[in-house]
Amino acid sequence: MKPITIVVLAAGASTRLGHPKQLVVWRGETLVHRAARIAVESDIGPVRVVTGARGDEVARAVSDLPVTCIHNPHASEGLSSSIHRGLEGLDTNVLLLTCDQPLLTPDHLLALADTRRFTQASIIASAYEGVVGVPTLIAHELLPELRALQGDQGARALFEGRAVEPVVFDGGGLDVDTEEDILQLRERAGSLY
Numbered sequence: 001m002k003p004i005t006i007v008v009l010a011a012g013a014s015t016r017l018g019h020p021k022q023l024v025v026w027r028g029e030t031l032v033h034r035a036a037r038i039a040v041e042s043d044i045g046p047v048r049v050v051t052g053a054r055g056d057e058v059a060r061a062v063s064d065l066p067v068t069c070i071h072n073p074h075a076s077e078g079l080s081s082s083i084h085r086g087l088e089g090l091d092t093n094v095l096l097l098t099c100d101q102p103l104l105t106p107d108h109l110l111a112l113a114d115t116r117r118f119t120q121a122s123i124i125a126s127a128y129e130g131v132v133g134v135p136t137l138i139a140h141e142l143l144p145e146l147r148a149l150q151g152d153q154g155a156r157a158l159f160e161g162r163a164v165e166p167v168v169f170d171g172g173g174l175d176v177d178t179e180e181d182i183l184q185l186r187e188r189a190g191s192l193y
Helices: 031-040 054-060 079-087 104-121 141-147 181-193
Strands: 004-010 048-053 068-071 092-098 123-128 131-137 164-167
Touching: 004 031, 004 079, 004 104, 004 181, 031 048, 031 054, 031 092, 031 131, 048 079, 048 131, 054 068, 068 079, 068 164, 079 141, 092 104, 092 141, 104 123, 104 131, 131 141
Parallel strands: 004 048, 004 092, 048 068, 123 164
Antiparallel strands: 092 131, 123 131
């Protein structure tokens, strides 16, 4: 089976939040560091972090981890541009994740990888709150379609008309887009593992 490369998408400008969500600190670490650390701890494969807005600061936030930072100077053109940068030179399966799902665990990433190994499904996506989405594992044979995405399209554009193998992600719906989300996250911090 083809290896898996993890691509952490951390290039967005966080316009709704008003400051970079990648650099929001929760439980003593930035969200981008947490996502990259969890990716590394899963030990699934090499980890790439795609930076964009405030790229130098985001790269410094993960500089202690064995990850490759790839800067996307065109991040303002939409999510697809960051996916394109993250895929450059790859011919592996790709596990795409964002940095704004603070309840992500290495075990969940391993469950996605195991599902690929056992089912050979082309798309394995996280299931939460009635949707399937990121983190998402995309088989290498679909890389041309990922590379063809445009604008603000993400991997979900590949779901239509295809079987998507879901893997339950408890807490996957909690993401950080607004100040209210940050407050909710900090309120829940005491009650979560």
